[in-house]
Amino acid sequence: MRYSPIDQQFFVDNRKKLVRELKPNSLAVFNSNDIMPTNADGSMVFKQNNDLFYLTGIEQEESILVICPGFREEKKREILFLRQPNEHLEKWYGHKLTKEEAQAISGIETVMWLPDFDALFHHLMAMSGAENVYLNTNEHYRSEVVVQTRDARFVDWCRAKYPLHTYQRVAPLMGKLRRTKSALEIKLIQQACDITEKGFRRVLKFTKPGVKEYEIEAEYIHEFIRHGSKGFAYTPIIASGKNNVVLHYIENNQECKTGELILLDVAAEYANYNSDLTRTIPVNGKFSPRQKEVYNAVLHIQREAMKMLRPSVVYFDYQKEIEKLMESELKKLKLISDNDIKNQNPDNPVFKKYFYHGTSHMLGLDVHDVGNMHDPVQVGSVWTIEPGIYIKEEGFGVRLENNVVIGEKENFDLMRNIPIEADEIETLMNQ
Ligand code: GLY
Ligand code: MN
Ligand code: MN
Secondary structure (H helix, E strand, C coil), X not given: CCCCCCCHHHHHHHHHHHHHHCCCCEEEEEECCCCCECCCCCECCCCCCHHHHHHHCXXXXXXXXXXXXXXXXXXXXXXXXXXXXXXXXXXXXXXXXXXXXXXXXXXXXXXXXXHHHHHHHHHHHHCCCCCEEXXXXXXXXXXXXXXXXXXXXXXXXXXXXXXXXXXXECHHHHHHHHHCCCHHHHHHHHHHHHHHHHHHHHHHHHCCCCCEXXXXXXXXXXXXXXXXXXXXXXXXXXXXXXXXXCCCCCCCCCECCCCCEEEEECCEEECCEECCCEEEEECCCCCCHHHHHHHHHHHHHHHHHHHHCCCCCEHHHHHHHHHHHHHHHHHHCCCCCHHHHHCCECCECHHHHCXXXXXXXXXXXXXXXXXXXXXXXXXXXXXXXXXXXXXXXXXXXXXXXXXXXXXXXXXXXXXXXXXXXXXXXXXXXXX
């Protein structure tokens, strides 16, 4: 593993927190993700299911966690099932976890091999204490899952085999637990932010007219990987010129030209925790007066937003407030007028021409992290603050994105050390 080992107590505590949320007489099951195929005998890099990771620390495929707090044998109230290592696996794919190693990572005493799953699971399901069966589904508000996950296959299998148990959704409980970060999680996200900072500083030195967007991508990934990150937290967006008004531009294949801005929405993961940074910089190291004017409007909104996203605020109310602030900045930039606002269609307000995404999302093991966006903002949750103004007719856009921890008295900016003032960006690019 590339990161320093995580104290098993973290995973022990997470399971305890989950057990407190379950109804009496319950059993919960979590499956790892599949190794996703590409073509022929190819596969994608394995990415663990984040709920399973949060509860066990196990990063191996074909793993199952069963939690059954009411089982009479204390040792079997938590069981981890793993694929059994063998000589063939070892020769082709390298080391697979032993029982002892899995115990040490997760703090789970009972680790069994997968072939024992069916019989033991049947035993647990047949006892009187397993009335409610909690299974895991992807209920993220933006998920678009067209392939059946291992969890989803398990739901089908389990319901077919045990049709008369009462089934419950564990996803809302996991969202509730995962949205509030422990000190350890905040430290890991800070580490991801610090690695991202190194990448960004390297790119500030590297960028000049004539470089290709993918050359910038290469600078980032070199810096991320050499500092212990597995890589990008999400597909990087390196959008110069007119492409920086396209929110999900990921081709990264254009030449960066003098006079253009480059929008860099690029960040590292660390120990499966993510950061999410956006900066917008001038290709030639100097903002034009108009670019700087728009840049400073976005920076002003970001700083105001950091004060507004506070405990007990509901995200959607905050977004409305940001939109009002955005309207006033767009007026100052002479992009919209009072008259435009007066005559606007309330279902499609005029500011949407220049600002067409949400200002914040939670961040953690997922980049767009789990947790109910309709609940009030919680102390200890981590959010992005990412306003943007995109002016297609002027051929550029600006987005600035930082990551903050919601604190009781004030928010803490995990990206406080990453250059953001236009003057500082210019100075660093011209050194
Ligand atoms: N990088 C993805 C986002 O900003 O939400
Ligand atoms: Mn981003
Ligand atoms: Mn973001």
